[in-house]
Amino acid sequence: MPRLGGKVAVITGGAGGIGAATGQLFCEEGARVVLVDRDAAAMAAACAAIRAAVPGAVLLDLVLDTAEEASAARIVAETTRAFGRLDVLVNNAGIRSYEPLAEAKAETWRRILEVNLLSHAFLSREALPALRATRGNIVNVASTHAVNPRAGMGQYDATKAAIVSLTKTLAFEEARHGVRVNAVCPGATLTPFHVRRFAAQGRTREALEAERLENCLLARWAQPREIAYPILWLASDEASYVTAAVLMADGGMKVL
Ligand SMILES: NC(=O)c1ccc[n+]([C@@H]2O[C@H](COP(=O)([O-])OP(=O)(O)OC[C@H]3O[C@@H](n4cnc5c(N)ncnc54)[C@H](O)[C@@H]3O)[C@@H](O)[C@H]2O)c1
Secondary structure, eight states: OOTTTTOEEEEETTTSHHHHHHHHHHHHTTOEEEEEESOHHHHHHHHHHHHHHSTTOOEEEEEOOTTSHHHHHHHHHHHHHHHSOOOEEEEOOOOOOOOOGGGOOHHHHHHHIIIIIIHHHHHHHHHHHHHHHHTOEEEEEOOGGGTSOOSSOHHHHHHHHHHHHHHHHHHHHHGGGTOEEEEEEEOSBOOHHHHHHHHTTTOOHHHHHHOOOSSSTTOSOBOHHHHHHHHHHHHSGGGTTOOSOEEEESSSOTTO
C-alpha cells in the first residue's frame, strides 16, 4: 500500500533540490503532486526527471512566485480544480542571504521575509479550508539554523526560527480542526544550489560528497532524498499522532 495513496500534495520550491526530491518520493508513494516554483526552466527539468523516474506520476506544475500574496489563493484553486482535494502542504520554497547583520540591507530583509516566511503564512492560510476538509497536514521546511545559531546568515536564520514558531502556533490553532502542522529542519543538504555555489569556487560535487563536515555527528552532507523521507513520514498517516513537532534532519548537529 503506498504511503500517500489517494492524497493530493502541494510542494513549493518544487523545482529545487529538496522540493523535487520530495515531489518524486511523494509520486512514488501514490500521491498526486502539485509542484510550485518561480523558475520555469528548473520546473520543466524537475517534472521531466520525475516522470522518467516514476512512470504514471500524476503531476501538475505551477510557475508562480509564492511571495506574491495572490499566488496563495491561486495555488489552492488550481489544485482543487485539478484534483478535487488537498491533503498535504509542504512549504519548502526558500532563498538565502549571506550578509552579516551589521551590513544587512532593508531590501534583502524584506525579500527574504516575503519568500521564506510570508509565503508560508499566506499559503497556509489559504490552504486551511481545504486541509480541514480532508483532516490534512502541513510540513514546513525550516533549517537546523533555526535553533543552531552561526555567523553570516542572520536574516535567513531569523526567518527559519520564525517558521518554527509559526509551525507551533498553527499546530495549536488547527488541532481542533483536525489539521496537523510540523516542521523539518534540514542540515547541510547537497542540492543543486550548493553544487553550483561551490562549483563557482572550483569544487566539484564529488569533492563535496567526499568531504568530512566537522559540524555534525554524521560528518557529511545529506542527499536531498534523505530530507524528503522525514517530510514524507510527517505528511503520511504514519505520523497521525504527531503535531507541533520540529524534526531535526541535520546529521546530529544540535548535540555538538
Ligand atoms: N540545502 C540545504 O542545505 C538546506 C538546509 C536547511 C534548510 N534548507 C531549506 O530547504 C528548502 C529547499 O532548499 P534547497 O536546498 O532545495 O534549495 P533550492 O535553492 O535548490 O530550491 C529552492 C527552490 O525554491 C524556489 N523558490 C525560491 N523562491 C521562490 C519563490 N518566491 N516562489 C516560488 N519558488 C521559489 C527556487 O526557484 C528553487 O527551485 C529551503 O527552504 C531551504 O532554506 C536547505
